[in-house]
Amino acid sequence: MKRIRIKTVLSGVEPGTRVTVAGWVRTRRDSKGGFSFLEINDGSCLANLQVIAPAELDNYAGDVLKLHPGASVAVEGTLEASEGAGQAVEVRARAVRVLGFAPPVEYPLGKQKVGFDRLRELPHLRARTNSFGAVARVRHLLANATHRFFHERGFLYVHTPIITSSDCEGAGAMFQVTTLDPHTPPRRADGAVDYEQDFFGRRAALTVSGQLEGETYACAMGDIYTFGPTFRAENSNTRRHLAEFWMIEPEMAFADLDDDAELAEAFLRHLFQAVLRDGADDLRFFDRRVLPGVLARLERLADAPFGRVTYTEAVRLLETSGRAFEFAPCWGMDMQSEHERFLAEEVFKGPVVVTDYPAAIKAFYMRRNDDGRTVAAMDVLLPEVGEIIGGSQREERMEVLEATLRASGLNPDEYAAYLDLRRYGSVPHAGFGLGFERLVQFCTGMHNIRDVIPYPRAPRLCV
């Protein structure tokens, strides 16, 4: 079918031009003046295209008057300046071809309001709503802006594995991958399941992070990034967690924590500017219908310089703030979200990078600082959301890394490959991780993370 997208039609096609558009009917209004109005949406943009379907059409009574929300049509006609007030242009149809009717009694997305909860039960249809169409477009923009940003800076996109051998991933809750029969798995003499007979000859699971594999490529290619799905089997029931989510993880060789923080700041600013530039219509929709103020928030952040503070200074700021927190701040604690928000919203009044956390509350791979009690870690905190990025300079000194592994109760033998990077031509390197859905959540103002990914997976949710 030779069709033109509605986005294109609405962005400057000359009145008088013959066009063919195709899409789904949002609403139909009949006029006794001898025609019907059809509002058509094809997903290319938020706006609908108004179609004038004259009663003279052969199939007016037979088809057009039977169109309801959800029906699909192809319309051939002429673009005209609109006589009505709601739109600049409209298409006067010479032919309306029905591709598929949508029975109004059955179709769940009519003209009535449908809540996000209900739409979550209809993942195959919810992209046809204004909200989820807008989310899908913004999500695409952000993904595209991510690749552009790293490509322009010479970062290599590395595809890290989805299935990993669990031995090397630490103790997080993982989804096991197996082809063994769960009822009658092969057993070893001691009664344990014999994973040597499993598909991979050993236990395997879905990845929780591409970082370790990303580091191996950074320690050969220089600057790399990963952008792929990750999986956590934790029983988290919150509006900020998914069992399957996408993560962006850059990793830079010959880089320290300062380089890392600079990259994070430039990256976020690039993303905000890209979505403001290319997603303006959708952002206005979110600002109007989802979260008033989300647009101004993005505009503020797109140019705001990031604050910078060490964890130790941050705790002092919290302690001397005079603010009564639910959890009293003290050195050594993990920062609560109330603390993070206070720092970003009231102290720095903008994004802030907190660095050099206590070693005790951070992962084994983060580089020990000379003070012996902190590590070169950073979190980027945003107003109103808290942490959006977590990163660190990695420990590149083999003896220190080995000692930390042991102290963490981990077996260095299982990290042989990771240690090899330090054994052979070790270099300082640093990176961070950004949860993509939380970024989409932040930019759209959508409240629940399950509504910014097409098919959300969470405890008891795999529709």
Next chain:
RNA sequence: UCCGGCGUAGCGCAGUGGUAGCGCAGUUGGCUGUUAACCAAUUGGUCGCAGGUUCGAAUCCUGCCGCCGGAGCCA
């Protein structure tokens, strides 16, 4: 996982012990270059499931299931 809230018509909701309601959608009719169209009529419910208290339960109690919010964990 813990705490709190909710579950009533296709959808969004009201109804705190006495015959189950409103709005939207649907259907029918009317009207109109309409645009969240409007006006009138009308269809539609085993009140999440199971048990209990009571003359009587959507309403009170217990258990279960599901969803939402907050917390923890984190991204």
